[in-house]
Amino acid sequence: MVDLDTIMPGYFISDVGDMMRTYLCAASEEEKDFDQIEVRDEYFIAILEGYLSEMKQELTKEEVGSFVYSGLFMTYMQGIRFLTDYLNNDVYYGSAYEQHNYIRANNQATLLRKLMEKESKFKKLVSGFEF
Numbered sequence: 001m002v003d004l005d006t007i008m009p010g011y012f013i014s015d016v017g018d019m020m021r022t023y024l025c026a027a028s029e030e031e032k033d034f035d036q037i038e039v040r041d042e043y044f045i046a047i048l049e050g051y052l053s054e055m056k057q058e059l060t061k062e063e064v065g066s067f068v069y070s071g072l073f074m075t076y077m078q079g080i081r082f083l084t085d086y087l088n089n090d091v092y093y094g095s096a097y098e099q100h101n102y103i104r105a106n107n108q109a110t111l112l113r114k115l116m117e118k119e120s121k122f123k124k125l126v127s128g129f130e131f
Contacts, residue, residue: 012055012063017074019047024071025111029078032103034110039118045125052129068122072115079108 024043027036048067056064085092086101095101 012059013066013070013073016047016051016067017070017072018078019051020044020071020115021075021078021108021111023047024115027107029082029104029107031107034107037107037110037114039111039114041118041121044118044122048122048125048129052126056129064126067126068119072112072119075108075112075115079105079112082108 024039024047025037026040027033027038031037052059052064052067082093082101083105086095086099086105090101093101093104
């Protein structure tokens, strides 16, 4: 089986945002100890430099301006999806233990707060990106 969603071109906001959601924190979305959830600045810089060095010419000014927002958006959306699944008796993602998706939702809410704390710093990095 091949998950075509992961190999075909997608929307900028989804692709970059989910990359940030996934890689900026060393702790996974499964982490129960929310004190382990931290945003790694050096990973943001690597994503910024790597992605924009290849794609900036393909993106609109609005898309480049939404680079940081994409991470916030996808983290928020994934948290809502986990919470919704929890409230619907874990029918979509399933769960390995009681309150699994509730914990995942809180994990993502914590990550979102940490990202929001760095939002202005990251926006400055995006606006100062040179080729």
